[in-house]
Amino acid sequence: MNKLKVGIVGAGIQGISNALFLQKKGFEVTIFDRENPGSPAASYGNAGHFSPYASLSLNRTDILLDVPAMLMSSTGPLALKWNYVPKMIPWFMKFIMNTSKNKMMHTAKNMHQILDLALPAYDELFDEVDIEGLVENKGILYIWNDKDLKSRELEINVRKELGVQQQLVNKKEIHDLEPNIKPFYHAGVYYPYARHARNPKKILLKFFDLFRKKGGEFKRLDVKSIDFQDEQPILKTESEKYLFDRVVVACGAFSKKLTDNLDEKIPLDTERGYHVHFKNCDHLLQRPVIFSNRGFGITPMEQGLRVVGTVEFGGLKNPLSKSRIKNLINNAKYMLGDLPEHEDEWLGFRPTLPDFLPVMGPSKNHKNVFYCFGHHHLGWTLGPISGKIVSGMIAKENTNLNLAPYSSTRFN
Template sequence: MSEKSQKIGIVGAGIQGVCNALFLQKKGFQVTLFDRDEPGNAASYGNAGHFSPYASVSLNRTDILTDVPQMLISSRGPLALKWNYVPKMVPWFVRFVANCRKEKMMHTAKYMHQILDQSLPAFDELFQDINLEGLVESKGILYVWTNKSIKSRELEIQIRDELGVKQQLVNPKEIHDLEPNLKPFYDGGVFYDYARHARNPRKILVKLFEKFIEKGGKFLKLNIQNVDFDGELPVLRSEAQRFIFDKLVIACGAFSKRLTDKLHENIPLDTERGYHVHFKGCDHLISRPVVYADRGFGMTPMEQGLRVVGTVEFGGLENPLSKSRIKNLILNAKDMIDGLPEHKDEWLGFRPTLPDFLPVIGPSKNYKNVFYSFGHHHLGWTLGAISGKIVSKMVANENTNLDLQPYSSIRFS
């Protein structure tokens, strides 16, 4: 069967699904996207908007376990638990702890770096087809910290140096020169001058989606509830309809496990719940994203205002928004900048996370015509385009010239 006559279904119309769709179209496939919501209303709307090609050091660090108790005790810390969810998280946490050894940490960092290093060029391939005027800024991303967290920061710097990640250490004077409106609470930082940020992530996603439709793609707003097979061909089922495809891509973020479980794969996907608020009319106060590394949150200047985003909360998909996490963001922001007004737009989203902090990219363990693109934790936005490019080549049986085994779902067998 020629590629142009092959029909591909994609479940999920966030940044992963839309980027997969566009790269598959470039290969000549006929693509249909499914989502229960309109594109751009979930995690791809509410994220920090960072394009972070440097972010190879993930949460499975050798020093994290000694820090966790203090993080949980502190109401101002970067980590929180919904205690009613703890029993469900135990198997995930056991696997996570096993991935906090040095060799596992370095394995994750190496293979995150492999795809992060190609993340911006992959986006440029897609961005050349749309008008992004005013929506992406190349002013770098700044991380700041106090000496209380210096050991953790030194570990990150060392690992990135070993991987060849370009980073510029900055002292308090240099931080002030970059961002004069920050209060002088910091002792040092690092500046990634080649990083970018989105002024409005949702608008960018919608422009990519509109290009997909313009090129003949189809979108069906349906809640896909099941996957089964007609011979080797995957069949998607909503409540009232069925759709048969030659190949299928599952790219629905934190909700992907609901489908992979039906494919007899026990992939330990869970969710880090992330929050944001906006301070309207305050985007002029900083020139670029600023991340306060001690507290695991950051601020990004956006069209909607100054977006304050971050923290990690383990609590699954069903628990309600935590007002204490919102309060934490507000207080942290006011520790960094004076004169902020009343906040707006309290938002909760779900980061799909695996215990080794590597995504799942590639074919299903059990079904050769099903492919995965999920589990990118904090980096789903940054890795949207490169993941889509990789999956499109795998679907087309082309060589990627990358070592893709570390991203395979087989690692959880």
Template sequence: MSKKLKIGIIGAGIQGISNGLFLQKKGFDVTIFDKDEPGSPAASYGNAGHFSPYACVLMNRPDVLTDVPAMLLSSTGPLALKWNYVPKMIPWFLQFIRNCTTKRMMHTAKNMHQILDLALPAYDELFDEIDLEGLVEKKGILYIWNDQSLKSRELEIKVRNELGVDQQVVTPKEIHDLEPNIKPFYHGGVYYQHGRHARNPKKILLKLFDLFLKKGGKFLKMKVQDINFDEEKPVIKTETQKFIVDKLVIACGAFSKRLTDNLDEKIPLDTERGYHVHFKDCDHLLKRPVIFSNRGFGITPMEQGLRVVGTVEFGGLNNPPSKGRIKNLINNAKYMLGDLPEHEDEWMGFRPSLPDFLPVIGPSKNHKNIFYSFGHHHLGWTLGPISGKIIAGMIAEENTNLNLKPYSSLRFS
């Protein structure tokens, strides 16, 4: 196979840039398209900054359905709906409910574990080529809860044990020793010693993007309007130009659905909206990310201060941000740490979620020269490089010992 195939990638977040770097390693000529500059305030900029190799138990679990009404009614809870978006979400929710059986939960967990297990080594391959300057810390990640949340937590711990995930159940005293500044409202927790966190996700993304350019990659700041075909070759249509490529990767997160719909592939991708705020000059209060499971939010110590992130809001791409969700984060942070200064930097971003909580990684159903790398919900940041490595292997037609069928878009047809 002639190695200098031209590959186009739509999306300049962690998925797109990771795909670009691994495709370059295979000798391909790569161009990334995005309507915004890399590092713009999208999901790869505003996320919690966790590298979470343990996070294989997702939202599709049998106990979630009994919890959802209470979550929606609680002002401090992790879940919210924009009511004007509910009619659009109904088909997604019906599929989600079908995925909330023990069997489907285990299917998701097993196949998330398969790629999460390879996620940090894939990052290290890319990190070996840049100067990280202390932008990644290896201090583990801590989850805490109080007794109301215990049954759900026991289920997660059991599933992760079955899959061989490294986890350490911690007592209140051990939690206090790890993070003495947290108010003692917790009854238990789990410490994941192999978790890492980013001190500044945007800076890491830009360093990887610079590496991509240095290796001959091209970036075009253009909005892709449609994809057509010249015989079987994808034609990328922007507002002013057309570009023919040999293969195309769609990696634009929550915005991927518009393109897959146009390719006549009905992938039930929807949007979870996530929020963050910063408390400047407070990052000394925590040594590592801490997540309070009952309320579904977390705090990560970063260069910008303490980044408080969380809540899942189903509201689509067009609704304005919810002031209530921001207030919720501020109140939760103070509940965990007591007095904090005035917050800064209110941010909202979009997470692409599928009803079985597995990403789509692999070729399109209808077009053999189009590949997908999206739908990674809360784990897009963790799974960027491993997804890129898998796609690069597929495009280079290499054999793999991974079972990639569970990530195929064919599961929705």
């Protein structure tokens, strides 16, 4: 029997992880992307966290009370591009419907189910590449001041209920972990088993090289639409057509163009995330530190200290907001005092659904098209486990996981 041919749209951490796990199962895989792997998209510019504890998402019972204050605050984690608000209204309405206690716990449980498997899935891939110096096992630290206590209690209690390991830390313990942070904090939580990437792009490229070494093909082409010959999917680019047995749509925030084209109404939108680097300062922190009140974090990386954060709703077309960059710089100095001139202003797109669960599984209308997108802030953490799950679906393997909550049919 001929090997089944699978085409994947997207060469970020989701697409490449899908490809590697499909190759393990004996499929022949071609990846399409309009940019080269490692281009300045979300898999390049993320915070670099491997965060298996992050089961509680933005659809929390307390978020609606906080939103107006967040929007008014210049140091806050949330911003809107006002020209995009009309387009966002249907998404926000669905989001509000997902902030009840039941819906919050539904999301948390089903994120926990896959987050629990996230690091072992990475380790399966790490076994096959040399990641010397690229992954640090020093945990991740969250800190806050008293103003923010109620929100933190909700988080801690939900994680406790799910059985997430967490270590509450006091002022002295935070100082011992990170002596260079200014002492504005009152308490925090430390996740000792979390890890961080010293350079997400390099890790992604190691995975991509492995994919090529195993016979995978890459085509730098923009997939415009998906057509069908009988049930077989055809990927159409500007000038060519490619026929496959199965197709995986894994192009993050850009997936909606293709799901719309397949006549499936998936309410995917984008949270715009930013970063800057402070070069030669990575010695100031041992591990990623997130200041919860202001919704930003700093990760020590090869490129320097990477300051990441803020959620901006503004779609894929609006330009970078200088005020968001300024916000990151001010926040970094608030945490660490004097820093040199920043570099590398970056904007990327996190694909987000109103219930904060990803979409993984077959398309509603076409059994040979599979989806793997919508992982919001956890795309980097969840790449390999998502690839493993979707490749298992394509191979028709049995699983003891409950995969129904990730199906696209939940929106129909």
